[in-house]
Amino acid sequence: MKRRTAITAAGAGALAVAAAAATPALAEAVGDDQGRPKPERFVRGADVSGLPKNEDFGAVYRKANGRTGDALKILAASGVNTIRAKVWVDPADGYNTKERVVELGRRVERAGMDLMVDFHYSDTWADPGKQFKPAAWAELPFEELTAAVYDHTADVLGALRDAGVRPTIVQVGNETNGGLLWPDGRWDQLEQMGRLLAAGCDAVHDTAPGAKAMLHLAEGGNNGAFTWFFDNAIAKGVEFDAIGASYYPFWHGPISGLEANLNDLATRYGKPLYVVETAYPFTTADSDGHPNIVTDPEPVAGYPSSPENQVHWLERIAEAVRNVPDGLGRGVIWWEATWTGVEGAGWDPADPASGNGWENQALFDFDGKALPGLRALGKL
Known part of the structure; x- marks a missing residue:
């Protein structure tokens, strides 16, 4: 397995200049021609992992x-500057694969936006309640499983690089509160969890050196979960560059908890912080006959489901991120902004009859028209 090697100061400077030329976001981070550093632009992002299937x-x-119009062009014209896309290993429906993310990455590049890659290390959804191994990796001994994480990560990122697409952020695992690739990398196997995460981060640094390797947890208001995880990641030598959080105000507690957690993480770890998943319903109605995941007419007390409250929660969460100390709050990403209800494009890659329980939280209404929340996202 390839590992990072030492880089001289002169070499690092040359790499930084080359990376800056590759993407506008990185150019902003390097600085101007007088050598003054420029802050990275605030990520105004949309996860559109379901878009190719929907289309x-x-x-x-x-x-x-x-x-x-083309959904990506509509997003870009609205001010969205980053697209997040998940990658599965060998999903039954053939979507969210290496080939698909490369195709989507090319479109993102042409639309003038940055790409964020979200590795699930599974053939299906990975989140705090499930981190199932891909079928092809199910019987691998641990050393080979670690190599598979590295190789898969490097393979996808290498294919993107060869296509002229350079991601700015790469998630090594998705909502890994309880670890990844269970049972080998579960929360109670800390040494192995650390080695798997380190393998993914090493692959990012080796294959896409201009990208940040991010670790991502759910429950953005749960400071104890975050500090436990990141203290252990650091203790096990995982070289990560950024922290991502999911925060849904109807599941993850009051906004004060998110604020306190982000502020503490900034102080403890000094890493860039992003809310990489959030959403809010614009309606309680259903468009495809599949029950919605969030059906409460008032998911957060005092905030009925409405286009106006989509905007409110987006702006409120962005405010919390922007107020993080030392400028370490770097962006907000709306989850599955384009996942409207379309027959055949359901949630389960193994079941063509499955529906979409999220279309009432997209940033396009049931007629496919952009909602006010999209305009608000582009102005964060």
Whole structure:
């Protein structure tokens, strides 16, 4: 397995200049021609992992004025500057694969946005309640499993690089509160969990040196979960560059908890912080006959499901991120902004009849028209 090697100061400077030329976001981070450092631009992001499948099954997207258009171009024109896309290993439906993320990455590049890659290390959804191994890795001894994490990560990032796409952030695992690749890398196998995470981060640094290797947890208001995880990651030598949090105000507690957690993480670890998943319903209605995940007409007390409250929660969460000490709050990403209800484009890669329980939290309404929340996201 390849590992990072030492780089001289002169070599590091040359790499930084080359990376800056590759993407606008990195150029901002390096500085101007007088050598003055410039802050990275605030990430105004949208996860659109379900977009290619939605499009293939006939989804139509419209600008706020009702005119149809390409979803990514609509996002870019609204001010979105980063697209997040997940990668599965060998999903049954053939979506969210290496080939698919490369295709999507090319489109993102052409639209003038940055790409963030989210590795799930599974054939299906990975989150705090499930971290299932890909079928092809199920019987691998631990050393080979660690190598598989490195090789898969490097393979996807190498394919993106060869296609001219350079991600700015790469997530090594998705919502890994309880570890990854269970049972080998579960929370009660800390040494092995650390080695798996380190393998992914090493692959990011080796293959996409201009990208930040991010570790990502759910429950953005749960400071104890975050400090336990990141203290252990550091103790096990995991070389990560950024921290990502999921925060859904109807599941993860009051906004004060998110604020306190982000502020503490900034002080403890000094790493850039992002809310990489959030959302809020614009309606309680359903468009595809599949029950919605969030059905409460008032998911947070005092904030009924509405387009206006989508905007409110987006802006409130962004405020919490922007107020993080030392400028370490770096962005907000809306989860599955384009996942409208389309027959055949459901949540389960193994079940073509599955539906979408999230379409009432997209940033496009049931007619595919951009909601006010999209405009607000682009102005954060």
